[in-house]
Amino acid sequence: MKDSPGLHLKTYVLILFIVLFAPLGNVLLSKGMKGVGSAKNWALSDIFHVLFSIITSSYIWLGIACLLTFFVAYMLVLTWADYSYVQPASSFSYAVVAVLGYFLLGEAVPPLRWAGIFVICVGVFIVGHTHPRTTEKA
Amino acid sequence: MLEFFFLFMIIAAGTGGELCLSRAMKVVGEVHDFRPAALARFVLRAMRVGWMWIGIAMMTLAFFSLLAMLSIENVSFVVPVTALSYAAGAFGAMLFLHERISRQRWLGVLIVCVGVTLVWLSRR
Numbered sequence: 626m627k628d629s630p631g632l633h634l635k636t637y638v639l640i641l642f643i644v645l646f647a648p649l650g651n652v653l654l655s656k657g658m659k660g661v662g663s664a665k666n667w668a669l670s671d672i673f674h675v676l677f678s679i680i681t682s683s684y685i686w687l688g689i690a691c692l693l694t695f696f697v698a699y700m701l702v703l704t705w706a707d708y709s710y711v712q713p714a715s716s717f718s719y720a721v722v723a724v725l726g727y728f729l730l731g732e733a734v735p736p737l738r739w740a741g742i743f744v745i746c747v748g749v750f751i752v753g754h755t756h757p758r759t760t761e762k763a
Numbered sequence: 764m765l766e767f768f769f770l771f772m773i774i775a776a777g778t779g780g781e782l783c784l785s786r787a788m789k790v791v792g793e794v795h796d797f798r799p800a801a802l803a804r805f806v807l808r809a810m811r812v813g814w815m816w817i818g819i820a821m822m823t824l825a826f827f828s829l830l831a832m833l834s835i836e837n838v839s840f841v842v843p844v845t846a847l848s849y850a851a852g853a854f855g856a857m858l859f860l861h862e863r864i865s866r867q868r869w870l871g872v873l874i875v876c877v878g879v880t881l882v883w884l885s886r887r
Contacts, residue, residue: 648842651833651838651841651842652838654829654830654833654838655833655837655838655841658830658831658833658834659833659834661834662834663834663835664765664769664831664832664834664835665765665835667831679830685830719842719843719846722838722839722842722843723839723843725838726837726838726839727839730837730838732837732838732839733837734839735885737881737882737884737885738839738840738843738881738882738885740881741843741878741879741880741881741882741883741884741885742843742878742882743878744874744875744877744878744881745843745846745874745875745878745879745882746878747874747878748846748849748871748872748873748874748875748876748877748878749846749849749871749875750871751867751868751870751871751874752849752868752871752872752875753871754867754871755865755867755868755871
């Protein structure tokens with residue numbers, strides 16, 4: 626990654642986008658799907674009704690828009706920043722999704738889940754610090 | 764039981780889709796020119812690769828499985844559990860793309876699996 630203050634600022638802003646928009650997208654999808662009803666109660670004959678509910682849910686579309694924003698930010702930042710820098714930074718999104726779930730959806734997040742999320746972040750951080758190319762360059 | 768099925772679909776179809784896309788992108792080749800016209804040509808070239816369409820179909824399946832899973836479980840449970848895709852990705856890359864996975868990466872994957880187990884145990 627080339628070094629300049631402007632580039633650093635651009636990288637931090639896009640990583641902030643990644644860490645916020647992916648969890649926000651998932652939280653909105655969750656909110657939308659809770660409105661559709663549990664998949665445990667879906668019958669095969671209800672499939673069109675369920676699909677209609679999904680595609681007419683504004684939460685689902687907002688969630689998709691957030692996930693697309695995340696995807697574009699992820700692709701953009703990878704055009705100049707190293708994968709081994711971006712991926713560990715994006716591991717924070719696992720913690721952010723729990724925080725958003727707690728505050729926006731009122732989900733109960735037990736201490737064991739927080740501990741698990743922390744361990745996942747550590748694991749992703751280690752995975753991200755390995756060399757991105759695992760085969761010899763042709 | 765249904766949760767296991769959807770989780771399996773999210774991880775298997777999602778990882779399988781990413782591996783297919785990765786394979787397709789290797790067929791298409793590395794991007795050097797980021798001008799819009801060159802990028803459009805790149806996308807058109809990618810769309811002619813069969814692996815790309817298989818990848819898109821699998822990722823669509825994974826997305827709808829994620830929606831179904833989110834209708835049953837809390838998002839603070841579902842998203843961390845899908846981190847299992849790091850393990851599936853490592854195994855898939857080794858078997859399907861013949862990539863060499865370093866010891867450090869396996870260690871990271873193992874730690875992710877421990878974290879996912881803790882999250883799973885926190886389920887009500």
